[in-house]
Amino acid sequence: MLPAGKIPPETLKKLLKHLGTDNTLVIVGPGTGIDFGAVDFGDRILIASTDPITGAVEDIGFYAVHVNANDVALSGARPRWFLVTLLLPKGSDEGLPERIMRDIDREAKKLGIAIIGGHTEVTPGLDRPIVVGTMLGEVEKEKLVRPDGARPGDTIIMTKWAGLEGTSIIAREKRGELTNAFGEDFVERAASLMEYLSIVPEAMMAAEFGVNAMHDPTEGGVTNGLHEMADSAGLGLRVYPEKIPIREETKTICDFYGLNPLALVSSGTLLIAVKRDHTKVLVERFMAKGINAAIIGEFLAENKRIAITRGDEVPFPRPETDELWKMF
Template sequence: MNNRDERILLGHGSGGRLSHDLIKDILLPAFANPALAELHDGARLTAGGAKLAFTTDSYVVKPRFFPGGNIGKLAVCGTVNDLAVCGARPLYLSTGFIIEEGLPVSELREIVLAMRETARLAGVYIVTGDTKVVEKGAVDGMYINTAGIGLMLPHVDISARRVKPGQDIIVSGFLGDHAIAVMSERHGLTLPEKITSDCAPLNGLIQAILTEVPQVAMLRDPTRGGLATTLNEIAADAGLGMILEESAIPVRPEVAAVCDILGFDPLYLANEGKVIVFVEKEYSEKVLTIMKKDPLAASARVIGTVTGQLRGQVALRTTVGGIRLLDMLTGEQLPRIC
């Protein structure tokens, strides 16, 4: 991004290639420090002898209400999950509201109550925040920023540098539900009732896994850019390759059908209640057993392995036996998805 005439595009917020370039070319050089250099979903810090995780995120989803949730529930889940995949137990959140003049108070109240209930389910407290109101037309109803802090679990080290050849790649369930649910509400489409956002706090599930299997090497939640983009980021950071089995990747038939009609690829669709786990093969069955005890991960399965070949790349072995390289998301399949 060195062209003086270049402008920000919606694709720069996709979590894909354009987002990666924006971060690499502008943000990382400006703010470079060791904690930021890990490029995880949150920073791992030490303060006063305590090992902490800290994260922040902003939510601009359109529409604000969708099957399975709303912008408030999404904000709490997203921040809780970012802390959890760092290997931390989420404790406290902040929230900042930017509200457009004219927003119905009843809508604000419903969103706030959803945040309260989601925080209760996750076992966290919203302890501070801020509210700003801007002129009508300055924002699209409401944007929310949340930040969170958590305490790192003992004997856990979640990092791309711990990803090794031979490890299994596990995903906790069906992909693409969130993006399709939001898209259907945005465009007034009628879809099967089972297609709702997977938006959920995953800290209980992740803590159960890490308590029993602290050997887990890496965790990520495949939000913007979906599974394919998230795995490409990890492959690049680890300097290794990955081979996925198309037949093992869980996608609901209803979601696959919508993708076929509209030209979407479910491997690039956002998820808000899924986690990817990297672990040595000897621990895979134990991880799967723990996951399947939780309703949020009842459909968990191994979808591929890490390889010393294809360095920095992700490949998909298709159902017909061919190999397809999966790149990062280019452009924006569905803007303003979270």
């Protein structure tokens, strides 16, 4: 039986045998750890990505825009066009789709994105709305950042903090319980972490700087995101968990519910593979722009995935599912 969340990599590999007609214009296709597809149109590359929002109800439109825009930005492309599918539970009030689309409209305008199509329906069997988005963008051919571009010896830079999206969702969905435990001010701070959800600004910075690969850790958090980057490049990795930045709000909520913050959905965080001798300059550029950044590991030629904890080398296993699913 499959667990909630992303399909395990070994199952996904079986599905990737069914990809329709071969097309020579497709220069980035589906795969483990691949966030977007890329189609060659000559001097320009069309970038496409799709993601559902399944773990949030409050502010679901906000998440739909930014989670999908993030995946396109990882290629070095600026998100431009968005298609939206709204799946609503039976018995939903007529104001629900209006509220969702109003939020989508607001966030799309912030990023300069046009909504060009979609679908809406009331779907039997749902207990919460689901929004499925498809985001399109374009990038100059020579500026494409491939998702499988990490190289042995590359440093791994991480922006912002682990578990941002999960912390924000839990704070909103469990507002009453957390307010009773920690107070209203704490819950508002935790809920407001959704403001950090977009990685478009730092992805554009990194792409202009010239990096080898980028990835945003969604389900399974930073831990799964690192494995996905290594999967796509066919590499091993060495991680320093003690160097991974985590907000106090995230630590508190994860301690309260018994969750692992490094396996909690982490949209808003950007993982970057960059040549070792370029690492310091890129981190300094992020910090100068007010974007928190840390060096958390490196990619290895050897087929091993390890963590260095208190000076000891230990295995770095992939999480079976995202910690958020334990909450719902």
